[in-house]
Amino acid sequence: MSAGSVSYKRHRFPSELIAHAVWLYFRFPLSFRLIEEMLLERGIVVSYETVRRWSLKFGVAFARSLRRKAARPGDIWHLDEVRVVIHGRPHWLWRAVDQDGYVLDEILQIRRNTKAARRLLTWLLKKQGIRPARLVTDKLGSYGAARRKLRLTVRHLSHKGLNNRAENSHLPLRKRERVMQKFRSPGGCQRFVSVFSAVRNLFVPPHSIDNALSRHIHRIRAFVQWNNATALTA
Secondary structure: OOHHHOOOOOOOOOHHHHHHHHHHHHHOOOOHHHHHHHHHHOOOOOOHHHHHHHHHHHHHHHHHHHHHOOOOOOOEEEEEEEEEEEOOEEEEEEEEEOOOOOEEEEEEEOOOOHHHHHHHHHHHHHHHOOOOOEEEEOOOHHHHHHHHHOOOOOEEEEOHHHOHHHHHOHHHHHHHHHHOOOOOOHHHHHHHHHHHHHHHHHHOOOOOOOOHHHHHHHHHHHHHHHHHHOOOOO
């Protein structure tokens, strides 16, 4: 989906306000009610339910547009899975990040086995269009079994201490999960993480940037790309 296909027709609020509210929700650990209060402080009366509907309607479209313009990912893939409980039933969010900490993809599944690991790898290879130079995982045997089933000849490092990059990537989502008081459905969880990670990938500087000026420049460029993705510069 291109930025031009993002339409704000039949919305009485300006596109800049809608995009800003959606950005606030996915960029920071804020509830819909807190965003309602923040907008009210600026003299803008919008209900939290309206912000929720904007996030549902525009979030996925914005994320899809961001991914189309995303930079080429790194060639070292860190894979990990984290437990997510939805209505008392455990699920597993399988995630892949590159060496800069950017989320490549994530899939919510009910299993933590070879089939689930293979699905993640298959999806990654299809979407990224390249094979990694190296895979890094924890000691879960499902990753090695999935790699062998797919006949991947890339180097595979399996050690818990080497996979901090992927494990640390779960922390921002855990913080959001607490604010949201857990996810209410598997589909809702999958939709949220897809948008959340796309926005985070855009605005969080890579680990290679280690000074304030470079971080500011990175974020200025991120805002330009965000405006393009949300059709604010059309």
